[in-house]
Amino acid sequence: MLLIQCPYCGLRPELEFAYAGQAHVARPADPSATTPDQWTEFLYLRDNTRGIHAERWRHVRGCARFFNALRDTTTDQFLATYRAGESMPVLQQAGQKP
Amino acid sequence: MADALHFTYSPGRLGRREGAPGLVLQELTQFALASVIARKGQAAQAVGAAQRAFGASPPTTPTIAAGSDIAFVWSGPGHWLALGPQSTESFEARLGTVFGTHASVFDQSGSRVLLELRGPRVRDVLAKGVSIDLHPRAFRTGDVAVTTASHLAVHLWQVADEPVYRLLVVRTWFDSLWRWLAASAAEYGCEVMAPTPYTL
Ligand SMILES: [Zn+2]
Numbered sequence: 001m002l003l004i005q006c007p008y009c010g011l012r013p014e015l016e017f018a019y020a021g022q023a024h025v026a027r028p029a030d031p032s033a034t035t036p037d038q039w040t041e042f043l044y045l046r047d048n049t050r051g052i053h054a055e056r057w058r059h060v061r062g063c064a065r066f067f068n069a070l071r072d073t074t075t076d077q078f079l080a081t082y083r084a085g086e087s088m089p090v091l092q093q094a095g096q097k098p
Numbered sequence: 099m100a101d102a103l104h105f106t107y108s109p110g111r112l113g114r115r116e117g118a119p120g121l122v123l124q125e126l127t128q129f130a131l132a133s134v135i136a137r138k139g140q141a142a143q144a145v146g147a148a149q150r151a152f153g154a155s156p157p158t159t160p161t162i163a164a165g166s167d168i169a170f171v172w173s174g175p176g177h178w179l180a181l182g183p184q185s186t187e188s189f190e191a192r193l194g195t196v197f198g199t200h201a202s203v204f205d206q207s208g209s210r211v212l213l214e215l216r217g218p219r220v221r222d223v224l225a226k227g228v229s230i231d232l233h234p235r236a237f238r239t240g241d242v243a244v245t246t247a248s249h250l251a252v253h254l255w256q257v258a259d260e261p262v263y264r265l266l267v268v269r270t271w272f273d274s275l276w277r278w279l280a281a282s283a284a285e286y287g288c289e290v291m292a293p294t295p296y297t298l
Binding site for chain 1: 160173174175177229230231244245251
């Protein structure tokens with residue numbers, strides 16, 4: 001069973017979690033100055049990374065909190081998890097924990 | 099096989115009859131329950147207020163903290179379930195006075211069923227529907243998990259090294275939980291004790 005480190009609860013089975021899309025997608029700060037193309041970018045366009053991807057997860061069947069994770073999309077290995085609002089951890093080397 | 103799924107919930111022995119029961123189950127009744135959710139940026143103040151008033155510090159990690167007549171079960175960051183014996187005094191009002199503007203308090207009394215589980219095979223029974231690691235190196239007395247049992251959301255915590263666990267489940271889900279628990283415990287034998295009033 002794949003275990004995921006919830007930043008609040010610790011190691012928990014994957015079935016307690018839900019994927020919640022790409023992380024660090026910031027809403028435009030000034031909506032009135034945002035062009036339709038920029039809205040399209042914010043609302044619909046996402047990276048399709050092969051390799052390390054920063055993404056949101058939710059511990060929906062546990063503490064219910066959202067958090068962020070760095071996951072390698074080719075191996076499904078979670079390289080790091082961190083609380084929402086914290087900056088993305090710097091990985092020492094691809095495939096290694098920071 | 100059909101019988102295994104239709105055990106009535108009542109005091110007595112079910113499943114294997116030979117030897118000591120692998121699981122001993124007892125419902126704890128007459129407890130007051132409330133959720134306490136810290137307001138934005140007020141978690142530390144909420145913890146401090148409870149510490150001063152109850153002698154119990156609402157935990158910031160998945161654990162349980164008990165004072166003289168109240169226990170705080172971690173439920174998420176800045177979120178706890180408060181448990182105490184039933185009394186004529188309003189539990190919600192008592193908590194509300196202490197937490198003031200630091201936290202929102204909601205009475206949940208009657209919304210959950212609280213079970214105490216023990217016996218030599220209790221871990222084997224739980225392993226059939228609880229996917230977290232309950233081995234003592236991973237989960238000890240005082241530890242709390244907000245997790246699922248047979249796909250139902252529960253709060254589970256350990257109260258003694260024996261081990262003894264307590265499991266809190268939404269009342270309307272108890273029937274589903276019981277079907278799973280009874281079927282899971284049948285092969286080890288299960289003794290259902292008469293309900294007893296809650297103590298910390
Ligand atoms: Zn969690």
